[in-house]
Amino acid sequence: MTDFKVLSPDPDGFLLRDNWSDLRQFRQMPEIDFQRLDTYRKDRLKAAMRDSGVAMCVLVSPITIRYAIDYNTFPLFQSHIPVTYLFLPLEGPITLHQGYSRGSSADRVRAGRPLSFFEGGYELPEAARLFADDIVEFLSEIGTTNRKVAVEYVNPSITQALMQRGLEIIDAVDIVEGARVIKSDDEIACIRWACAVAEHGIARMQESMGTGVTEVQLWGILNYTNLANQGGWHEGRMLASGPRINPWLQEATQRVIEPGDLVGFDTDMVGPFGYFCDVSRTFYYGKDRPSARQRQLYRYAYDELQTNMKLIRPGLSMRDLQALAWPVPEEFHEQAYTCVIHGVGLCDEYPQVKPIFRGPIAYDATLEAGMVICVESYIGAVGECDGVKLEEQVLVTADGYELLSTYPFEERLLD
Numbered sequence: 001m002t003d004f005k006v007l008s009p010d011p012d013g014f015l016l017r018d019n020w021s022d023l024r025q026f027r028q029m030p031e032i033d034f035q036r037l038d039t040y041r042k043d044r045l046k047a048a049m050r051d052s053g054v055a056m057c058v059l060v061s062p063i064t065i066r067y068a069i070d071y072n073t074f075p076l077f078q079s080h081i082p083v084t085y086l087f088l089p090l091e092g093p094i095t096l097h098q099g100y101s102r103g104s105s106a107d108r109v110r111a112g113r114p115l116s117f118f119e120g121g122y123e124l125p126e127a128a129r130l131f132a133d134d135i136v137e138f139l140s141e142i143g144t145t146n147r148k149v150a151v152e153y154v155n156p157s158i159t160q161a162l163m164q165r166g167l168e169i170i171d172a173v174d175i176v177e178g179a180r181v182i183k184s185d186d187e188i189a190c191i192r193w194a195c196a197v198a199e200h201g202i203a204r205m206q207e208s209m210g211t212g213v214t215e216v217q218l219w220g221i222l223n224y225t226n227l228a229n230q231g232g233w234h235e236g237r238m239l240a241s242g243p244r245i246n247p248w249l250q251e252a253t254q255r256v257i258e259p260g261d262l263v264g265f266d267t268d269m270v271g272p273f274g275y276f277c278d279v280s281r282t283f284y285y286g287k288d289r290p291s292a293r294q295r296q297l298y299r300y301a302y303d304e305l306q307t308n309m310k311l312i313r314p315g316l317s318m319r320d321l322q323a324l325a326w327p328v329p330e331e332f333h334e335q336a337y338t339c340v341i342h343g344v345g346l347c348d349e350y351p352q353v354k355p356i357f358r359g360p361i362a363y364d365a366t367l368e369a370g371m372v373i374c375v376e377s378y379i380g381a382v383g384e385c386d387g388v389k390l391e392e393q394v395l396v397t398a399d400g401y402e403l404l405s406t407y408p409f410e411e412r413l414l415d
Contacts, residue, residue: 071104092142194271201225232270246387259286280391
């Protein structure tokens, strides 16, 4: 039998004596009126519902439920095993089903039906029939004759059961995405704080690069900073170094960062209050001067960001933005980033513009004041070792844009 030595928790006091991670020690949080924020978000949803002519929405996504009623319990579990769902009527009590906590602005909480195989197993078709009965009863309860219902992310048996009850079912996703696209002042304040928290962690990451440090250890610093400031999760562990930075979209490993490496990362961070910080930087690790190719790649990525940000203004169509965007050299087309810009709020959101060499845009839309968007670049040629990932987060204003991300670029790579 193996003997295990019992270690005292945190023997060096690294975590228990942490005196740096809580950003409130160094910077005052912005003033946020959470009641006003909640009212704004509900009003946006109901306005979009009126435009679509629906009596109610059935919401399942943990992101959308949080937007609607600020419910935030087991969101990652909910994302793949849906348990909780929300009845959001145009008029009537907002009703949360199967809520594990009462920390929300729903009018009431009720029991619910199984939505997943995990809960319902082979009885899901019967559960779907009962779910449809609940919807019909709810519509009668709120006194509406409208039988048009918007449903978000459910299994086909539920949709079939609702249609069998004579309901007109439409997709709720375009309703909720359209509602979320314009941010209030309170939402923007939340996003500013999320970016500040992320950049607080980024600074400690950059300071911590040294002998023997691994990719995943660096990433852990950012993750820890987010948690220490009551943040949520990261959509991926998007940090890669050295030969792993090309191609992009490789998650952090236990690879030790070495002198001469480029170290790129993308925060993809659900931060405090549920709002997203989506910022990318690429660092250079080492005392020697970066290579000419590393500096060239970095300059390309930097120029792509600066050129495309200068295009941002209200009224610019997505098609015009795509056509006017920085012309990515052909050698980088195959591994170029998936989009030029995308919306952001509680997560990556509508709209999205792909590079012109990736095909046409799927919708006709324009930039509007109050949107928050991310401007993206990845520059890395097929077969090469190095690549550079950069990204800025900006607010579309009445006369252009305002940077929400402020972390400095790498001077040695811009030289």
